[in-house]
Amino acid sequence: MTELETTPTKTWKDQAACKGKTDLFFVSRGETHKMQLAKAICATCPVIDPCREYVIYHAERFVVWAGMSEKDRRQYRIEQGIKLSPAQHGTIRRKEAGCRCLECHTARRP
Ligand code: SF4
Numbered sequence: 001m002t003e004l005e006t007t008p009t010k011t012w013k014d015q016a017a018c019k020g021k022t023d024l025f026f027v028s029r030g031e032t033h034k035m036q037l038a039k040a041i042c043a044t045c046p047v048i049d050p051c052r053e054y055v056i057y058h059a060e061r062f063v064v065w066a067g068m069s070e071k072d073r074r075q076y077r078i079e080q081g082i083k084l085s086p087a088q089h090g091t092i093r094r095k096e097a098g099c100r101c102l103e104c105h106t107a108r109r110p
């Protein structure tokens with residue numbers, strides 16, 4: 001594993017190989033080539049380990065992160081026995097997860 005630079009002002013995100021190229025990481029259905037390019041960048045990234053630790057608990061869709069698509073991350077969570085706690089009611093995330101309660105129906109916050 002690469003020795004990470006850690007100072008109070010520098011975080012692992014500052015060392016991300018995707019810095020300045022994040023457009024490439026928002027992948028829509030069918031954009032296989034784009035996804036492969038993004039995954040190839042992750043494969044060279046010195047901070048893939050902390051990145052994976054972070055993203056595995058964040059259910060972002062259509063984003064390649066830590067060399068994984070959302071589908072890959074779902075599979076990884078299953079393999080590792082990781083369960084995401086459901087988002088709170090009144091959030092867009094919970095609404096998108098299918099909640100039909102009034103609070104979620106009128107949700108404005110992410
Ligand atoms: S592993 Fe990929 S998504 Fe994560 S910081 Fe590195 S390049 Fe960016």
Ligand SMILES: [Zn+2]
Pocket residue numbers: 088089090094099100101102103104105
């Ligand atoms: Zn709800």
